[in-house]
Amino acid sequence: MADVIAVDVGGTKLSAGLVHDNGTLAARVDAPTPHDTDAEALFATLTGLLAALDTTGATAVGVGCGGPMDAHGEHVSPLNIPAWRGFPLRARLAAHTRLPAWLDNDAKALTLGEGWCGAARGERDFIGMVVSTGVGGGIMLDGRLLDGAAGNAGHIGHVIVEPAGHPCACGARGCLEAEASGSAIARITGAPPAEATPEVRERTGTLVGRAVASVANLLDLPLAVVSGSVALGYGDPFFAAAQRELDASCRLAFSRGTRIVPGALGRDGPLIGAARVALLHEPA
Numbered sequence: 001m002a003d004v005i006a007v008d009v010g011g012t013k014l015s016a017g018l019v020h021d022n023g024t025l026a027a028r029v030d031a032p033t034p035h036d037t038d039a040e041a042l043f044a045t046l047t048g049l050l051a052a053l054d055t056t057g058a059t060a061v062g063v064g065c066g067g068p069m070d071a072h073g074e075h076v077s078p079l080n081i082p083a084w085r086g087f088p089l090r091a092r093l094a095a096h097t098r099l100p101a102w103l104d105n106d107a108k109a110l111t112l113g114e115g116w117c118g119a120a121r122g123e124r125d126f127i128g129m130v131v132s133t134g135v136g137g138g139i140m141l142d143g144r145l146l147d148g149a150a151g152n153a154g155h156i157g158h159v160i161v162e163p164a165g166h167p168c169a170c171g172a173r174g175c176l177e178a179e180a181s182g183s184a185i186a187r188i189t190g191a192p193p194a195e196a197t198p199e200v201r202e203r204t205g206t207l208v209g210r211a212v213a214s215v216a217n218l219l220d221l222p223l224a225v226v227s228g229s230v231a232l233g234y235g236d237p238f239f240a241a242a243q244r245e246l247d248a249s250c251r252l253a254f255s256r257g258t259r260i261v262p263g264a265l266g267r268d269g270p271l272i273g274a275a276r277v278a279l280l281h282e283p284a
Contacts, residue, residue, distance in 0.1 A: 003058045004278045005050065005097065008106060008270035009033075009065040009089070011080025011133040011183070012229075016049040017268075018058065019275035023117035025268045027053055033081065042083045047096055061093050061101040062278030064109030064270050066134060071150050073103030079169045080134050080183065102281045106270060107136030108145060108154055110227060110263070112280070113273030115140055119225045119264035127221050128263070129156060130270075131208060132228030135177040141219060157181070159211040180207045182230045193230055198237060204230065205238035209245030209260060216250050216258040227263030235262075 003026065008015040010033060017028035029052045034042050066078030075086045094101040104112075111128025114120045120128065124143040130136045135157030139146045146153040157177035158170055165174030166184065178184050180203075182193040189200060196204070208231070212224045224246075231238055242260045250258045263269050 003055075004275040005053070005055055005058045005061045005099070006271040006274040006278075007046065007050075007061065007063040007093070008109075008274055009046070009063065009076075009078065009081070010106065010270070011066060011078065014046050014049060015271055016046070016053060017271040018053055018055065019062075019272055021279060023113075023272055023275075025271055028268070028271060029053060034083070037083050039083050039087055042081070043087075043092060050097065055097070058097075058099060060278040060281070061097050061099050062109070062274040062276065063089065063093065063101065063103040064106035064274040064277065065089060065103060067105045067136065067155060068150070068152050069103070069105065073105075073151060076103070100278075100281070102278045104277045105136060105138065105152065105154070106130065106273075108138030109273035109277050110265075110269050111138030111140060111154070111225075111273065112145060112276040113265055113269050114225045114227070114263050116276050117265070117272065118269065119261055120223060123223055125219075125221050126223035126225060127154065127156065127212065127215055129208070129212070129224060129226040129231070130228040131180060131204070131226060131231040133182045135181045135228075137215075139215070139219065139221070141221075156211050156215060159214055161207045161210045176207060176211045180204045180230070185230070194233060196234070201234040201237045202241040204234060205241030206245045208238075209242035210249065212242065212260060213246050213249035213255075213258070216246070216255045217252055220254050222255075222258050224258070224260040225263050226260060227265070227269050232262055232266070
């Protein structure tokens with residue numbers, strides 16, 4: 001059984017683990033994401049996590065990282081991590097571990113994981129989403145993960161859900177990420193997302209449902225699988241509100257009945273998805 005070193009780079013925390021080629025997470029370590037602007041300090045935190053793992057026998061490194069990024073993830077510029085702008089993460093990890101490294105957007109990686117051994121197992125057409133510090137997505141269409149010209153396809157966090165809404169870090173206004181992400185909720189309400197009122201939780205679900213409806217109507221997708229600390233932490237009220245919005249907005253014959261469900265892989269999903277990124281590149 002081969003092991004893959006899996007890495008998840010998020011705005012709140014960094015994670016690393018070992019994942020077997022059957023999707024089982026064997027070990028994991030986490031650390032808060034540094035908030036300074038020193039690119040090398042951030043990379044040192046990440047390599048410190050790798051040092052805490054027994055990587056003997058690992059065959060590759062798989063990475064899920066916040067976007068945007070350029071083609072093949074050669075350089076990453078996560079909106080929620082200002083220390084990295086055009087940072088060559090893939091090459092640096094390959095040099096550090098002396099293993100082939102493969103990198104994709106974190107939400108696209110999670111989409112691969114949920115399709116591999118999670119809530120979308122066996123599905124050929126669905127969108128996977130993360131609603132956490134930020135909002136990201138990945139689209140599986142006809143059994144293939146969409147990449148786009150620069151590898152950023154599926155970035156549902158920048159679908160406009162509130163015209164003339166709050167300003168987004170991308171420069172637009174009213175993006176889903178600017179209205180429904182954990183960082184946006186904290187900024188809008190003045191309180192941590194976990195302390196949100198029932199009204200805020202319902203609004204967050206409604207806005208996510210609104211964005212999913214647009215994508216489902218556009219791409220003929222019958223399923224959305226949503227993970228992340230905000231979505232999973234808000235639970236049933238979030239998903240009920242999102243489903244109501246889907247039911248109201250998906251009125252075409254092919255999109256009527258589109259479902260939105262929680263991810264099945266929980267907190268391990270990002271690492272399992274990151275491993276899948278590498279396994280799909282590595283020879284069997």
